[in-house]
Amino acid sequence: MARRDRTDLTEAILESICDGVFTVDADWRISSFNRAAERITGIRREEAIGQPCSEVFRCSLCENHCALRETLHSNKPIVQREGFIIRADGQQVPISISTAVLRDASGRFLGGAETFRDLSDVEALRQALHGQFRIGDLVSHSPRMQPLFELLPTIAASRATVLIEGETGTGKELLARAIHGSGAAPDAPFVAINCGALPDNLLESELFGYKKGAFTGAVQDKPGRLHRAGQGTLFLDEIGEISPALQVRLLRVLQERQFEPLGATGSEPLQARIIAATHRDLAALVADGRFRQDLFYRIHVVNLKLPPLRDRLEDIPLLVDHFIARFNRLQKRHIQGCRPTALAALVSHDWPGNVRELENVIERAFVLCQGDWIERRHLPAPLVPPPQTGTAEPTGDASALRQLNAEHERQTLLSALQQHGYNRQATAAALGIHKTTLYRKIQALGLELPAIDGRRRS
Numbered sequence: 001m002a003r004r005d006r007t008d009l010t011e012a013i014l015e016s017i018c019d020g021v022f023t024v025d026a027d028w029r030i031s032s033f034n035r036a037a038e039r040i041t042g043i044r045r046e047e048a049i050g051q052p053c054s055e056v057f058r059c060s061l062c063e064n065h066c067a068l069r070e071t072l073h074s075n076k077p078i079v080q081r082e083g084f085i086i087r088a089d090g091q092q093v094p095i096s097i098s099t100a101v102l103r104d105a106s107g108r109f110l111g112g113a114e115t116f117r118d119l120s121d122v123e124a125l126r127q128a129l130h131g132q133f134r135i136g137d138l139v140s141h142s143p144r145m146q147p148l149f150e151l152l153p154t155i156a157a158s159r160a161t162v163l164i165e166g167e168t169g170t171g172k173e174l175l176a177r178a179i180h181g182s183g184a185a186p187d188a189p190f191v192a193i194n195c196g197a198l199p200d201n202l203l204e205s206e207l208f209g210y211k212k213g214a215f216t217g218a219v220q221d222k223p224g225r226l227h228r229a230g231q232g233t234l235f236l237d238e239i240g241e242i243s244p245a246l247q248v249r250l251l252r253v254l255q256e257r258q259f260e261p262l263g264a265t266g267s268e269p270l271q272a273r274i275i276a277a278t279h280r281d282l283a284a285l286v287a288d289g290r291f292r293q294d295l296f297y298r299i300h301v302v303n304l305k306l307p308p309l310r311d312r313l314e315d316i317p318l319l320v321d322h323f324i325a326r327f328n329r330l331q332k333r334h335i336q337g338c339r340p341t342a343l344a345a346l347v348s349h350d351w352p353g354n355v356r357e358l359e360n361v362i363e364r365a366f367v368l369c370q371g372d373w374i375e376r377r378h379l380p381a382p383l384v385p386p387p388q389t390g391t392a393e394p395t396g397d398a399s400a401l402r403q404l405n406a407e408h409e410r411q412t413l414l415s416a417l418q419q420h421g422y423n424r425q426a427t428a429a430a431l432g433i434h435k436t437t438l439y440r441k442i443q444a445l446g447l448e449l450p451a452i453d454g455r456r457r458s
């Protein structure tokens with residue numbers, strides 16, 4: 001075969017494989033970059049060729065564990081080393097890397113070749129196996145949230161009215177959006193209104209809308225949110241705050257599935273699905289006579305309860321990673337994670353503001369953190385109180401405290417292991433404990449570590 005034909009054939013093969021492939025010359029500049037590499041990294045070939053590979057291929061291994069550098073030094077290929085890259089859009093993509101030295105027919109050194117495989121699907125499966133759930137933007141791996149995630153597709157497929165209960169910041173609106181987004185009409189409008197934020201008459205006109213001339217100042221028709229939600233979802237946040245008069249009007253709308261804008265001569269059909277939410281105990285409000293029982297039953301058809309964050313501490317590391325990834329994407333930053341001591345402080349906090357408070361704490365840490373890792377000093381004072389003096393015994397339920405400490409220790413160990421690629425020697429050194437102590441703790445806490453090369457490390 002002629003030399004030119006051989007080159008064309010090699011190029012055709014490179015373009016047809018679904019793993020990313022790039023080659024570097026002796027100066028570490030990229031000399032070829034296939035189509036799959038463009039897809040996985042989000043960087044176009046024209047932008048990549050001729051650039052130093054570490055500027056294009058921003059990989060977690062680049063700095064200390066560059067596989068290609070190791071191969072070029074040792075002359076030995078590396079097969080499927082795991083790491084992640086930061087795509088051009090800031091998204092983190094898990095990959096596995098294999099490397100080889102490139103030589104011509106006479107054995108002359110040409111450079112190196114790296115192939116990399118997108119492990120996003122594998123990682124998603126792995127997360128599913130480890131009990132992580134995600135619907136829309138809502139993430140959790142708490143057993144307390146599991147029934148909710150299991151029910152969600154069935155609830156989303158129905159048009160039943162839903163009542164979501166949960167403390168402030170637990171994700172009620174996010175859950176409502178997830179139900180809407182997983183339903184039959186995800187592209188239909190999702191219209192939210194906070195019933196606790198508006199005075200009665202304004203809330204009424206916002207909900208029902210009005211016709212021109214309905215009152216002084218009504219110079220033109222204004223459709224209400226019941227109308228604007230169309231065939232989508234109307235989210236009534238803080239439903240527990242509406243006045244008795246408006247409770248009656250709302251009850252009629254739900255019973256008759258129609259509503260009348262102020263000043264209208266006829267009624268309009270209600271097409272939207274209603275999802276209501278409250279941070280109050282609505283049944284207690286009914287018992288106190290402050291919320292109508294008949295309306296309660298109308299909106300209580302499906303009832304979902306979001307547990308507070310302090311009752312699902314195991315979600316904190318996952319949520320922290322989730323928010324770090326989001327802020328990295330939004331702010332074009334490359335923060336890698338939280339140091340174990342910072343994570344331990346986060347797990348020990350009570351979170352009265354729930355997930356929203358955690359999100360704010362991470363956002364604040366992004367402002368203060370100039371390096372790659374969020375540390376304890378980047379957290380606000382209430383989370384890192386100065387060391388206690390005195391010898392007073394801790395008060396409260398001892399078993400709850402023990403449980404919290406175990407969870408705290410579990411998260412600290414897991415995070416440290418993760419940061420050191422599950423290398424026990426390095427993890428023990430970082431934590432300042434002996435390797436056998438680390439091993440004992442792993443056993444005692446029943447930590448399941450990921451299988452690597454078919455072996456399970458524990």
Ligand SMILES: Nc1ncnc2c1ncn2[C@@H]1O[C@H](COP(=O)(O)OP(=O)(O)OP(=O)(O)O)[C@@H](O)[C@H]1O
Pocket residue numbers: 137138139140166167168169170171172173174175237279319322355356359
């Ligand atoms: N499980 C979760 N996964 C990811 N993000 C979450 C989760 N729960 C809450 N959040 C985030 O926390 C913040 C607060 O959530 P949301 O507004 O849905 O809470 P809420 O219960 O409706 O609050 P409020 O009662 O104050 O109206 C949002 O930015 C949301 O994206």
